[in-house]
Amino acid sequence: MLSTYLSLIYEFFKTGLFSIGGGLATIPFLKEMAEVYGWFDLDTLSMMIAISESTPGPMGINMATYVGYNTAGIFGALLTTLSIVAPSIIVITLIARYLKQFKKIKVVNEIFAGIKPAVIAFIIAAVYDLFISSLFNIDAGVSWAFFDLPCIIIFLVLLFIYQRLPKIHPVLIILIAGICGILLSL
């Protein structure tokens, strides 16, 4: 048991340290774990990915917790969750400590001036798939069925409401949208 705990700590610390970018970047590491340790098979992994994507919280964290629990119970889940965030805490704390000094250097500000417009692009690219899959029927091909009309209407109505009443808490929009989703299926 102890060696399983140690392997979990090591593997998830490594995943946190080398998966650069976000949750999806952790998947190759999890595949490797499935092969090397046999903690779970690839079918279980796809199920864990699907559930991690559809539950609250960052996907990478959800997957770490899931694998930890499946492999070594609740204590395993605690270890994997803490191990995957440990590298972030260390690296970001070091960067945060010196960022203010860095930002006094002219070239650093020039670099940020270039990266900032690009970050908007990365955000759009990250939600692009979600947009397409939520509002359109990709399988429909070139026909009117391509537009998922009920979903597009819900989207436009909620967007209108949110633009008009910007004080509404974002969570309320999520809740109403979830209820609309259930009503649509009736």
Added chain:
Amino acid sequence: MRVLWDLYATWFKMGLVTFGGGYAMLPMIQREVIEKRHWATEDEILDYYAIGQCTPGIIAVNTATFVGYYQKGVLGGIVATIGVVSPSFIIITLIAAFLNNFLEYEIVVHALKGINIGVCVLMVKAITGLWKKSIYNIGSFVIFALALLLSLFSGLSTVLLVIVAAVTGIIFSRLKLVKVEGDQNA
């Protein structure tokens, strides 16, 4: 003590209501961290995203560590990070223990479809808000458009794109094509 508790509670909330991952957290960060708590400005959050994009770890976690560190040092960074991962830990443990087949419930699938539409609504508002601040002239638009095309269609890693954007930032700053922070003459 009070600040530490606020950090934990706010980031717990963030982890609880975010579906999808780091970037989908943006609308909640705008509301809770920027508008309500004044722990960071929109510009600073974009800086953290830019840094989070090319450093190890999950972006949501990196952002939490940054904000926590600037409020209350190393301990603040750790507390905020534990806060953002706590809901994942609780929810995934419960699902793994009791509801392995929860995606087989029809109602869950429909609610998730609706929730995704809600996330799209929030993201449109969040992105248009950032757009007004970050895309202000031809230079910044060119960087944005190139980054968007490359991240959607080139398959190049985001880390590489960040480096390209950084170099473009230096060149464009010297040509006075983008605004540089702290530079009055730009």
